[in-house]
Ligand SMILES: Cc1ncc(C[n+]2csc(CCOP(=O)(O)OP(=O)(O)O)c2C)c(N)n1
């Protein structure tokens with residue numbers, strides 16, 4: 177007889193789920209078994225539930241369909257929390273499911289009981305307990321529906337041990353998904369925006385993560401070209417407009433005043449498209465609170481005194497951009513004069529200098545250049561949090577959205593190594609590279625064992641500085657000295673090999689490119705330890721601090 181566990185597996189199948197990342201416990205054995213019995217769903221057994229949550233997070237981010245992670249009650253569920261929070265803050269759809277103690281004792285102080293739904297509530301769009309077999313189809317459908325709807329995020333369901341074991345009435349089955357709806361732009365708002373632009377001197381487009389989620393790159397490009405507007409992206413929207421496009425300015429969000437900030441200093445109107453306040457603080461681009469903001473997104477923003485909207489267009493980003501382009505043409509708005517050439521020149525010069533720097537340890541610019549050269553335009557690099565992120569975000573030339581993936585909502589460490597496993601399932605035909613600092617590597621390196629066991633391709637490029645480099649940088653900048661940031665790494669090559677993976681140590685600059693290419697082509701599990709010279713960190717902030725651009 178089918179149990180609730182079987183019914184949950186049926187619902188997962190009906191939602192199109194083909195992979196579940198998780199770890200068993202005594203209280204979720206039936207769900208684990210029900211999923212494992214299905215030939216159409218692969219269960220990836222992990223070594224830390226946090227890693228399962230990051231795998232689901234990256235899968236959701238890259239596909240737009242909810243990634244699923246599964247854990248047992250109490251400690252297992254608590255370990256899911258970080259990836260779940262990362263998914264919500266980074267707008268990635270995730271459905272997290274864990275066991276809970278039985279309904280017969282959930283109300284009292286008892287073994288392993290924790291108020292799990294309370295704990296997940298602040299980091300999810302919906303968090304609830306499945307209290308009966310009857311509730312399963314509706315609750316499962318709602319979990320997926322909410323997770324995947326704009327603005328996407330995580331949902332969480334706790335399944336009490338005794339409910340999981342209940343017999344499911346034979347007439348219960350999965351509910352069908354509802355068709356998604358498109359939302360067209362309100363014309364009166366569009367004309368207000370055009371009116372504002374007709375009086376503007378130097379508008380700039382800020383493209384955020386919502387552009388990527390709505391696949392609105394072509395519409396963004398058309399609008400930028402129609403009015404000859406410069407386009408800066410957030411870290412999460414890298415590639416929304418190809419970096420090779422003449423109107424591309426690069427990313428904003430770096431901790432200091434970077435090249436592209438000059439375009440915002442100079443702007444009177446910011447056309448903010450698909451941007452969420454969690455991506456970076458708007459005060460970075462509107463410190464004087466004096467710019468007009470045209471806000472385009474599926475939903476309204478939270479209130480921020482540096483982000484007071486002059487015109488708000490709440491619709492699909494692609495529809496709004498198309499309507500804006502048409503209206504600009506109808507109104508005969510002339511293209512704006514191009515002022516951003518110095519910004520593009522500075523970026524190009526920094527990249528070119530880096531690409532031919534043969535010093536050892538490698539400069540960050542050289543590592544970025546070699547990484548770029550080793551990957552195709554559609555391949556995926558996941559960039560972990562640390563100084564490594566600052567360099568990759570600023571300099572990695574990105575031609576397609578979701579090919580340089582960064583966590584900048586929560587900016588958690590240690591998501592890329594497990595995330596590469598999620599990315600493989602999201603995009604099995606593309607090469608995936610996980611780039612991380614040595615601190616992040618050691619935080620979730622146990623998942624090398626998962627990749628080796630499951631025969632999954634995984635290449636981890638570790639920027640080795642024997643330190644929590646970003647924090648050292650910040651301390652040196654703000655305190656003039658640092659402490660509690662240096663550590664001793666194990667022998668990373670021997671460590672990788674102990675998992676049955678391949679280990680590589682880079683000992684000169686020219687070696688990185690070939691090693692990266694070979695590791696990616698091999699399809700196995702590789703760890704590449706690359707010593708990096710982070711004296712460049714302070715040199716960069718010093719240089720940016722003194723920089724002036726006349727636009
Ligand atoms: C889980 C988590 N813990 C702590 C931090 C704070 N933090 C941000 S970057 C960083 C250092 C990262 O070090 P590493 O991975 O070696 O990268 P590096 O900065 O050296 O490039 C720390 C501790 C964080 N963002 N996430």
Ligand SMILES: [Mg+2]
Nearest residue numbers: 613614643645
């Ligand atoms: Mg480090």
